[in-house]
Amino acid sequence: MKNNQLKEQYLDLSSKLFRLLTIRKKYQSKIEELELTSEDGKERESLIRKVADLNRRIKLIEKRLSEINQKSERAGIKIPFEDLAKGYALSKEEKYLLMAIFFSVTDPYSGKTTGFELLRLFWHKPDEIVEGCRFLQRLIKEELIEPSDRFLLHNPTILTVEYFLTPKAMQIITEGKALLLTETGDGASEKGFGKEESLWNDNLLTIREPIATLDQIVLDERKRNLIERVCFQMEKGAELMKRWGFDKTILSGKGAVLLFFGPPGTGKTMTAEAIAKRLGKKIGIVRYEQVYNKWVGDSEKRIVQAFKVAKKENCLLLFDEADALFGQRLNETTSTDRMHNLMTNLLMQELERFEGICILTTNREVAMDSAFARRILLKLEFPIPNPEERAKIWRKLIPQEAPLAEDVNFKELGESFELTGGEIKNAILNAVQELIYRGEDKITQAILITFAERELLSAKRERKTKIGFAN
Structure with missing residues (x-):
């Protein structure tokens, strides 16, 4: 047998x-x-x-x-x-x-x-x-x-x-067949991961090659210039700091910590991915539930391991939905408070040591611990795009090859529907899928309006203007 x-x-x-x-x-x-x-x-x-x-x-x-x-x-x-x-x-x-x-x-x-x-x-x-x-x-x-x-x-x-x-x-x-790693077993070994490191990285740090570029993202000029300055600093800054002798006098805090805040779907994660692409790095994503899901002691190990793997993989480190991880320290009245404060202290310590780029994202502007706030190099808000930006997003997300009907008006769509970039993407995808199902071969203004309205209803926001009528 x-x-x-x-x-x-x-x-x-x-x-x-x-x-x-x-x-x-x-x-x-x-x-x-x-x-x-x-x-x-x-x-x-x-x-x-x-x-x-x-x-x-x-x-x-x-x-x-x-x-x-x-x-x-x-x-x-x-x-x-x-x-x-x-x-x-x-x-x-x-x-x-x-x-x-x-x-x-x-x-x-x-x-x-x-x-x-x-x-x-x-x-x-x-x-x-x-x-x-x-x-x-x-x-x-x-x-x-x-x-x-x-x-x-x-x-x-x-x-x-x-x-x-x-x-x-x-x-x-499972003889290694069902172990969820960001790399295959062979790839992890080739990159120098020991057994313990590979196991700790399981389901902790989602590492991938970035796809989005800064050119694909609709950003206002001020925000784009600030991001470009950070990228320049990470590309050239370390070399100049060393040449000018600052590596001997400043021993920690050499990395860049950025905070992106704003509603879901406004481009925070996509911008982080584009920055990684611009710098020629992978992106490593850590989510709150992936860190804070162990008994006391294990959460701290996972935080340290996240930074360790990010350094080894040379990736941009993204803490997604970081509200709970980077909030204010608490008065220690319970064991949960003590654990939260221990995690906060450890994160600050690891950020000081990390020489790469770390981006924190949150869906709202949080009351951040003051010690954390001092470590933030750049704080950017990602609000719901304005009408002009929304029109650009509609245009960018529909490829040139797509069969657009003559009545499609991106300016009107941008003015009428207060949607985030993520919601506009959903509206377009759902509209195209509906057209394919119907057997139709033209993307019309009517079908885009139908699914934009659905996204607006789902988000519980009202249409800004009625298409075809004055305000």
């Missing part, structure tokens, strides 16, 4: 085992409910027989899994789940808990993966479930599972938190 066949059989049977355990849990819960309400003895007896049948089928699958494992050992083939269990000396219960969490991602029969629901797959009595907590604690200690971030601020317990596999566990179980 080929290597892959053994592995596939093991995985298929493990999935079936998980399904049977899930169904058994549901039956068992219904039996307990009927026992409490003293309802329908026949239904209860029927469920008990079903549970007995499920137990028989579960034992058969366990026996078959054991046979496959023995066969693979004789053939020198590693079964990932068994290899993981052996390497960490896991009990059968601990191995099954890992299976349950793994298959909860891929299996339509799965339910929640809270500690309580996971343990209920195997035990039903309260004292058994409490005793089973030690298995979860062991998996956490071995860094094979992690708690979900959704419960961290709500007095969680080991039973109420949902769990997911760590990148380390996922790498072993």
Whole structure:
């Protein structure tokens, strides 16, 4: 039997085992409910027989899994789940808990993966479930599972938190095939990433080649000149500073920190990408939930790692929706306040050390910590574009090759609809898709108006003028 066949059989049977355990849990819960309400003895007896049948089928699958494992050992083939269990000396219960969490991602029969629901797959009595907590604690200690971030601020317990596999566990179980990295495994190795760095970068820093250019973005002259000055500083400034000896007297704060604020869809992220393109760098995007989703201590490690990877990859670092990360420090009345202040202090420290360009974006002008504010080289507002700018955006987003009807009037569209660049893009895409669906071959003013109105309605803004009528 080929290597892959053994592995596939093991995985298929493990999935079936998980399904049977899930169904058994549901039956068992219904039996307990009927026992409490003293309802329908026949239904209860029927469920008990079903549970007995499920137990028989579960034992058969366990026996078959054991046979496959023995066969693979004789053939020198590693079964990932068994290899993981052996390497960490896991009990059968601990191995099954890992299976349950793994298959909860891929299996339509799965339910929640809270500690309580996971343990209920195997035990039903309260004292058994409490005793089973030690298995979860062991998996956490071995860094094979992690708690979900959704419960961290709500007095969680080991039973109420949902769990997911760590990148380390996922790498072993899937043999590296399902590990979400910004680069492929080979690419990461070629670039000098060690195992620990690659795992920390998983789902933390989204690194990509920039596509947008500054020429494609509608900016007023003042804003464009300020951005060009920053680009010049990053291209030539370090060289001049070193030539003039400032590298000996100014040891930190040599990078550039920019703050872009304004409503969603106004071009903040696209401008950051265009700056990266202008400087010949990749762009690395960090979002709040990607940093602030671990227990105390892990968030700080992820911040440090974000700057470390950005430096190694030579990329522009973009903190998207940075309100929570860069807000004012708090009076420490709770552990959450202390954690926020620790994160703020660490971010300022990393910004001081970072010699590249870092851009913070936020949907509103925030009350920023004063120490952060001192580190901002350039603060730019991205408001909803004015009518003239909106007309330019309409024109830029519709390519020259597009079949425009003669009645299309970008000036009127710009004046009539107070839309952001992102909303104009949506209106155009939806209009074109509608035309394709209808089988029509001309982009008309009417179809653009229809979908511009929909975007305006969605944004809860009113039309500025009525097309064809005076104000």
